[in-house]
Amino acid sequence: MTLSVQKRRERQKAELRSELVAAAHKLVQEEGYEGLTIRKLAKRVGYAPMSVYSYFADKQDILFALAEDAFETLARRIEAHPADDPVEALKAVMTEYAAFGLGNPNEYRTVFMTEKTRLPEGRSYEDMEEGNPAMKVLIKRVEACVAAGKLKGDPRAIATMLWTVGHGTISLLITFPFYPFGDPEAYVKRMCNFMVASLSAQDIPPLTETPVDC
Amino acid sequence: MTLSVQKRRERQKAELRSELVAAAHKLVQEEGYEGLTIRKLAKRVGYAPMSVYSYFADKQDILFALAEDAFETLARRIEAHPADDPVEALKAVMTEYAAFGLGNPNEYRTVFMTEKTRLPEGRSYEDMEEGNPAMKVLIKRVEACVAAGKLKGDPRAIATMLWTVGHGTISLLITFPFYPFGDPEAYVKRMCNFMVASLSAQDIPPLTETPVDC
DNA sequence: ACGTTACATTGTACATGTACGGACACGACT
DNA sequence: AGTCGTGTCCGTACATGTACAATGTAACGT
DSSP, rough: HHHHHHHHHHHHHHHHHHHHHHHHHHHHHHHHGGOHHHHHHHHHHHHOOOGGGGGSHHHHHHHHHHHHHHHHHHHHHHTTOOOOOOOHHHHHHHHHHHHHHOHHHHHHHHHHHOOOOOOOOOOOHHHHHHHHHHHHHHHHEEEEEEETTTTEEEHHHHHHHHHHHHHHHHHHHHHOOOOOOSHHHHHHHHHHHHHOOOOOTTEEOOOOSOOOOO | HHHHHHHHHHHHHHHHHHHHHHHHHHHHHHOGGGGGOHHHHHHHHTOOOGGGGGOOOSSHHHHHHHHEEEEEEEEHHHHHHHHHHHHHHHHHHHHHHHHHHHHHHHHHHHHSSSSOOSSOOOOHHHHHHHHHHHHHHHHHHHHHHHHHHHSSSSSHHHHHHHHHHHHHHHHHHHTTTTTTOOSSHHHHHHHHHHHHHHEEEEOOOOOOOOOOOO
């Protein structure tokens, strides 16, 4: 019964990890984002500070776990949105994404604006989609637009470009709240509409691995 | 002679601050970005660690000073670029900006991707242009394009949108080097060309302070 | 049953950013 | 001249993240 023992161990470990994440979540809610320290977290669950490191590589890892939870709810919120017209459905992804980023700047920052020294242990790219389930929805809805003839070109390239602009918009609004963007929501809508209109007018080629001529 | 004495003091202080910045710069060159610590820096200039805080509010402030230096050289590099056609001149701003960001990720990060808890003491918005001289050039060249009839609309709005996309591109390339953007330079050029082409096709209204209808 | 091995837990220790308050020098004002 | 205020410099102290290694425990092989 070696396997079953191993699995029980893993399950135990996963449970304790979840408990730590829950405690961290409560701590953040109660004392704010900078109130989350390893020592306080350990005390909450009755462990020694260093024990936390059996479950998380470092503090970033804890923040990542918190942010992943938040992003899952984002994905659900996007999916839950009504999608009569494929183009409107695509716009909804961007506006919901932006609303989430502006409403959860800490989580957005830890996932999209911090150095990626260590990727969470899986194979690079899929892991990013894992930690960002919204990306999957985005690609799906882009494909729907292409299928409906509203957009033309490579879906992944289009989605990547949309992500690029959405991220630029959100991160600037977060980082420079005093810059005169005007109303944040209006600026988000402007960029969103601009991108959809512009993409509609072009045939977007796939991303190229090699340096390009012009 | 109160004034002159005050000024001498200020000059002295500015000199010492510059000396500290220079020492910090050398430290970073020698030991890398995480080798820059307050204690090492203080030892370099023969001060006690806490003395550094007479010249900088905190460590971020030091990093900011370093980054500002770097951005000034960026502005010079952009200005130095030949600008026969106004559209080409505009594209040159974006590609140089991107090249700088990809080549100096640490500086780019401290200026554009860190929380702005304390703005450097001046009045919000102009200070941002101060720390980012490239923005001034960008607006100027957008105005040139508008004047030449190549672009239509509000120059500041156009410049802001270009900045948004440029920043999104650079920060994603920096943060997710493993995401399959393809060749980074090619992706930068793609976004740059896409934006110029798209902006050419529309009349861009000014940024609005109030929430918008559609 | 017994030694071995792997792993969870922890105690200690260190480097770091920085808050706090003291010591001191020097110009300003009476 | 003497007192005071202001700003510089620094010694001490604390919270924090985390490296290192010791200790204990539980499963495993023999």
